[in-house]
């Protein structure tokens with residue numbers, strides 16, 4: 001007899017927590033302004049709440065895992081962050097595009113592509129995907145060339 005496994009293939013995700021709502025005193029106007037955090041915001045807004053803050057400085061962010069690679073800048077390879085991602089929203093930014101969740105992409109150590117909306121982020125992903133496919137082809141060629149080189153020496 002076959003026992004059917006009716007568990008979902010992907011574990012159900014926990015229901016998202018309610019977004020945090022808080023307020024701060026606008027340093028420009030002196031008024032108290034409400035803020036509702038971006039879902040998943042991991043920013044500590046204690047400083048924003050505790051003292052008058054410029055609205056441009058309000059930022060909700062998700063922290064995403066970093067990866068590093070050893071990169072040679074000055075003769076000795078050092079670990080630098082590559083393809084770092086931050087999901088941010090700056091709800092009062094003077095650039096309206098920053099007022100919706102977006103991605104800031106750290107290509108390598110403090111060199112950023114900022115303010116990516118979903119279409120822009122997809123454009124970057126597609127560019128990198130094409131590069132990865134090229135790297136796979138070059139990898140296969142490297143394996144072949146090394147084998148030929150070893151056989152000849």
Ligand SMILES: [Zn+2]
Nearest residue numbers: 037041043060
């Ligand atoms: Zn927040």
